[in-house]
Amino acid sequence: MFSRSKVAVFVDGCFWHGCPEHYKTPSRNSKYWSTKIQGNIARDRDTDAKLEAGGWTVIRAWEHERPELVADWVACVVRSTSQGPSRGK
Secondary structure (H helix, E strand, O other), X not given: OEXXXXXXXXXXXXXXXXXXXXXXXXXXXXXXXXXXHHHHHHHHHHHHHHHHHOOOEEEEEEOOOOHHHHHHHHHHHHHHHOOOOOOOO
């Protein structure tokens, strides 16, 4: 979290957060896992809504995304939402 600029960053695991590109329901205990993952997704959405209601910008990246691209994205958002004078970065 970047509290000064009110930016929250999450890097979600493809399995645990139901990545639309990579998540596959396991063949064993599939009902359990489907329910578990849907609950995680619902919790993520609830967390996002609460943070956004508090004036935060939420960034969610997937674990498979290139770290340097995510870092650039985060830096850009933090710079654009920073409050107070710029430090020239």
